[in-house]
Amino acid sequence: MSESVFVGLCRTVGTSQQVATRRDVTDIKEMVRNRVTTSNENTVMMSGSHREGFRMEGSDIDTMYWYNNQPVIWDLSQTQFYNVHRQSLILSVSSESPPGFTLLQLLSPRASNRVILALVKMNGELYISSSKYREITCSLITPNSTVHGPCGSGAIGTLEYDDAQCFVCDFWPPSASSWIDRCHIWPQPQVVRDIVRSGCHFVAIGHKLGNYENDEWRISFSLAEQKLVYSMNHCQFLTYGLLKLFLKEVINNGLGDNEKLLCSYHMKTAVFWTIQQNTIPNWCPQNLLKCFWYCFKLILKWVYEGVCPNFFIPENNMFLSNIHGGAQNRLFITLYGFYEKGLASLLHSPSLGSYIMNVLYNPRLSICTDEHTLVSETEFDKEMFSEMWVRKSIPSSDLYLISMKYLDTIEQLIFSPLTQYQVLTLQVFTASILHSAAFTLQNMYSNTTENKLMYIADRTSCHMLKLTAKFGCISDRLYIAMFYYKTLRYTEALSVIEMTKVNLAQSYVMYNRTVDTERYTEAVGGQSWSTKLRHSVAWNIKLHNRIIYINELMTEQSFSLQNRFPHMVIPPLVVLHMLEFLC
Known part of the structure; x- marks a missing residue:
């Protein structure tokens, strides 16, 4: 049955060659554009599922924008790496924020108009308010966008988009240093070095339970996540795709936006943890459903415990703000119902149900998993x-x-x-x-x-x-x-x-x-x-x-x-x- 699902996913999600093409085309366009960009122009990075190589129906376009002349530093010693006369330095102050969040203090006397308009005064210092910045920049890229999380969101025709105006940091967050020490098996050392060298970003949204929700910024690991997804083998990527489909077509089917407690980011996090902890030694087409089931059980465990540890900063419990109490209990009952049905739950997926039924009715059916024969x-x-x-x-x-x-x-x-x-x-x-x-x-x-x-x-x-x-x-x-x-x-x-x-x-x-x-x-x-x-x-x-x-x-x-x-x-x-x- 795993082989049948592998074939179905290759046709729905893409073969390894198709995924590689999508990534390469996006990467080279971005490389050309950003090499020409000057310091007072937006640097652009497509992120999210579209950048990762998915083209499934409903995949939205996530894009991050930032100025390179407004870098964030973690401590004052890092000012030595910048020209303070030409760059507006921003200091991350995270001592009073929940894990994974921070305040951004403006150090330079001069800054862009949008930063100046978003400033608030706290304890005699000037900080950039995430809520103000989000309101100011919401429709800068695409007109008539509405605020959604840290982004300006909307739709052009049938294509939905999320544009995030953010800040960049060239240094790896000290609060994520433990992640480097965890990387014994996956990802490979060269990928780890590349990720750490690339730093991180800050997106305009605070923690709902933090003391400064309207002013805090979330540390974003979008670039690191993109590099991790690129380093997956194709079976790992398809497992991630299967979880996304299962979430959309089965778990969240029929629910309103306010009722959807789990999102694709939770699915991605589960795959990351499963790969790194070496729970499954052999990620291959024959083990695809086994890989999916291990990841699903990990999500079920997280919902039962009410704890979903961020992959880079485990102290950041991503369930803390919305999956607790009655909502947590209802979600667990729903997921446990799928757990009791076992892999038959996948029959509810319109994208893959027919492939599974085909195998159930034809148990001796021979299925070719050679990707080159799946797409002409x-x-x-x-x-x-x-x-x-x-x-x-x-x-x-x-x-x-x-x-x-x-x-x-x-x-x-x-x-x-x-x-x-x-x-x-x-x-x-x-x-x-x-x-x-x-x-x-x-x-x-x-x-x-x-x-x-x-x-x-x-x-x-x-x-x-x-x-x-x-x-x-x-x-x-x-x-x-x-x-x-x-x-x-x-x-x-x-x-x-x-x-x-x-x-x-x-x-x-x-x-x-x-x-x-x-x-x-x-x-x-x-x-x-x-x-x-x-x-x-x-x-x-x-x-x-x-x-x-x-x-x-x-x-x-x-x-x-x-x-x-x-x-x-x-x-x-x-x-x-x-x-x-x-x-």
Whole structure:
């Protein structure tokens, strides 16, 4: 039965190759973006289940933002590592806070406006109030967000998001030093060193039972957790995924938001403790349900005792504020009911019940657990190219020089040790940056009276767009058609449009995860992903709303910008026929 659940989870959660692709694409985009970021700009880190590699229905997007020129230190001796004239230092004062929480005292006379507005005075010193900071920053990234925990939350279409404005610390918390000593078996020493070197963050929420709930900050180990999840083998990751599914589809099924006492963070914590304590010596597909059951029993034990120890600071009981008294008793009764049913409880999961039933009715059924046979080449390509399109936008539209900085960063990264997915992602990014830079440059010099400057700008823009057409996807060629139309070269524009029309009409072209699998396999099966991208992939046209592409779209872009959308997305055939008509 474990093998059947393994197959079901690989199809629901992803194979190891799919998960690796998702992580690699996200990692390289973040790396490029943050290398270009200056000290007075937000550093960005995607966290949570999406970053870990899950793409299950309902997975929200968790993102953390912070400024590197506002670091937190644990003691005053650490000021020696910073330029106090250029950075606003913040001191963590945790002596009066529950484990895992702290107050943040502003040490520097100067700070950002948002910090100054969030200051409160206690015992003659200035502290940053978490509740005030949360209210001030709630809608900074996405308009009309509402406060949810430490985040500004909302939904764009069907996609839910949580944006957390936080502070960063380059040093590992002294209160988590015992975690380092516990790491005898897992994670590996190099992972431990990497985690400790990466420090931690502080998110704007206090402990409900603390003395300073409105002003305290929670120590966040999101980056450490991400590195731990990355270090799991695939069976461990699938066990984590199975617990998340069981929580969502069985334990919390039918409950209102206020009634859900357990969350996926508790599931993750249980997996961490189970791996580290070496409860299960062999994490493999054949033992998957055994691994799940050990983790479930650990959660049951925690609920019975009313204690869920934080993985990094065990003194921080994560059940303290909401799982106690009558609520704890009701939750235990519910979980114990599932415990008595045993693994048959998984039959209640819509995602996996059919796989288990199949085995129960066909006990002699032979199941192949080779991941490479579970997802076809075409299905894998669909997800990979879709993942790259979602992540391909980099904020390079404000200035031509910023675009050049991105290109310079990508050039440096090419010589770094990269995975094959990351190399392809850089190719996609480069095409996106080039067409943004080309139109930005053209707009800069469109009204100049200097013919030589206009000629150089035009020639450079054309060269960039031709490069985009060479190694971008099929629909990227429409950017050069737009450029030709904008610069009154209608014959050249129509020539590009005709060629693109022929390419888009091919039955093997993949668009929005839709493709004729048989034709696709015949045309590009077994070829490099770079070749597939150039000859058989089409994406929606994504236009930066701060760049003028053609005058006819300015009204739509302006309206989109007023609604605080950075991009406008148009299907390629709509752009193609519009340009054809205009020409």
